[in-house]
Amino acid sequence: MPLILLGGPKRDGFGVQVLGLVRTYSPFVTTPLLVAVGGMGLYLAYGETMRRKTIRGRRRRHQEKAKEAAEEQDEEAGEAEVDERERFKVYKHAGRYWNPFPEWREQGIWEWFYWKLHKLVTWNFINPAGLPWDKTVLERTIPLYTPDFALLIEASGDKVTEVEEAEMIALHDLVAPGQEIVEAVALDDPLSASWATMESTSSTDEPESNPNSDETVVPMLTTIPAVLVQDSAPVPEIPAVEDRIVYTWLGQSCVHVQLGSLTVLTDPVFSFSLPSDNSELPTFMKVDRIRPVPATLESLGKIDVVLVSHNHYDHLEEASVLAIGDSAEWFVPMGMKDWFNDLGVFRVTEMEWWDFAPVRSNTAFEVVAVPAMHWSARTPLDTNTTLWTGFCMMHNNENILYHAGDTGYMKDLFPLIKKNYGSPKLALLPIGAYEPRWHLCTQHIDPEDAVKIALELDAERAVGVHWGTWILSDEHYLAPVVELRRNVEKYKMQAGRFIAGEMGETVVIPWGKQMAEKEHWEYAMREARDGKCLVWERE
Known part of the structure; x- marks a missing residue:
């Protein structure tokens, strides 16, 4: 007892x-x-061993072919250069796709759990991205713009009346196109303090002084670094439909692009929460947009082509697939066609890296799938059972658009894309969701990598996307924009050639106008159509 x-x-x-x-x-x-x-563990170890063996074998065969071509000096020497793409062909083994790149590092789910556990232990899980608690501050730092709906729908041959356009604008309750909500943020709110800290550590610029106040203000970094020019130059004319590229960034990697009369939509996601397809998940397990989507799918008019880079929930949702259906041609990575067919969508073309596919509705255009370093999954049980890819849109053998999707940086790939398909007129490059680097460096490029890729592609213009939509990583929510500006300056890129996307803003790029080659171009944004859109000029 x-x-x-x-x-x-x-x-x-x-x-x-x-x-x-x-x-x-x-x-x-x-x-x-x-x-x-x-x-x-044994499966991944075996797969990693085979992956590295494949990389070494491809490199050795490439070196042998190059040596033979140099020794023989015959007609096949040119073919040896084209065969350089063999190093980056799709590699599938044991039912999964693997990244055939030396830079890739296989991680596994336990590394993701370690990242989340580390955030929990270090109390870095409450608000790691520095989102302001005051929503008005968020609205000022990531403003929404009204797309120029009338201009977008004009490409399909239809017209929008002023009444219909006003109804669209009222539906979204947005600011006028081309108009910034605020020019500066005072340092007396929580966001500005963190913003000023970021600026002081990443840039040598001094904060501006407000002559009407004792407070110091930090300039808003909208449309970086393509400053909206307000000079004595005449208001630019909008080129004819066939002579222009028009893009509108709608958040994350979803971009509405018009290449002449062909309308392209990339990685369509219009839902507010992720994952949108699984409504049974409790609210606390979902991630909400930090800013609303600036347009509905229906308000954008007819879509001709949809490019899907991979099947992650922030790049593909069932609702958009069902809404568009077979009214558009879908170009998707290998292994995804059955998923679309199960939803009743059949105008689907599966593609492996380096594949060409014609656009049936406009044979002047072709789609090329190009390699990307990433991964795929919609459930824990289907990891890497489908491929991931980037895309080039070709028009009469000219590279008009490069959509990177999600990718890490590979030093040899992007010069190879330029060599085979030319420099793109417009490159859509992700600049967000990159911290912590020890975990995400092989999956997502950061702003510095994005600038390097733009230069290696020799892109005529580049737009930073995949930021300011959902908080999926640890960097400050405005860091992608700050770091983009810093690296544009670091690599001495022309000001205005690479800008951060402005959500909902419609931008027109003259396309058909032939210009003489110059060593140095000047880029500028100018308002057009009474401020409803911007024209991105190169002079």
């Missing part, structure tokens, strides 16, 4: 019964778990 009173074990007590159950049944729980973890 004294032993029991002192907390000693009681032979038939509840605790003893629980311990007995654990001893009895633990082998039935721990053994399958250990077998599963061990089996997965």
